[in-house]
Amino acid sequence: MEFLYNLEDIDATARNVLDNLDCKTLILYGEMGVGKTTFISALLRAMDSTDEATSPTFSIVNEYHIPNDKVFHFDFYRIESVEEAFNFGIEDYLNSTHWIFIEWPDRVKELIPENAQAISITSIDNNKRSLKLTIENKSLTKNMAMTDTKI
Template identity: 55%
Template sequence: MEINYNLDNLDDVAEQIIKNLKTKTLLFYGNMGAGKTTLIKALIKALGSDDEVSSPTFSIVNEYVLKNDKVFHFDLYRIKDIEEAYNFGIEDYLDSGHWNLIEWPDVIEELLPDHFDTVSIDLRESNNRQLVLK
């Protein structure tokens, strides 16, 4: 699925993504500043959380509460190797059955479940973005 969007219709984009997901594990790809965290904020809101969503750049993972579930939002940009991921218990999160939204997932590739969805974001002209959901 491919979507062209801007920040004005981000909530609609989040709803479209959720309707087309096959799993509760989403991997986010895109350059720095492409809008991964901004999209994740809209997704968490669309999933029904009233929590204030912020980037987990320094905490590595943030947890958000849904009515009958949880969302774990990871920013693995600062993780240097898979050993660091093991040190904070990444496998427990991945095996939890809850939502896992992972920015910069390359470092934990070998730990990923067999099935996941990918979201690739490419920044275009005039702050428009192209998103590909696989």
């Protein structure tokens, strides 16, 4: 599923993405500075959180509160190995029933749950983004194929 959005419409896009999720684990792809953390902030607002997402590049994980649940936001940009993720207990987070948002998932790809949904964000210009939502499970061929949804 693809969403094209202007940055001023990011909240509506986040609500639409939430409506199309099949699981609580999201992995986010995109170049540095494309707006992954900004989109996570929009997701938090759509989930009725009063927390503002900040990049957990140095802390590795940030915790946010939403009504009746939590969101764990990981940024693995600075991680050197999967062993580092095990050292801070990644398996406990991944085995929880809470929301998991992961930036730079390619650094720990062997740990990503099979049913995770992927969000790929690309910049079209300074104010416009393309967001593609897919299912990561390699055994599934389901690729939600709705294109050019304009919000």
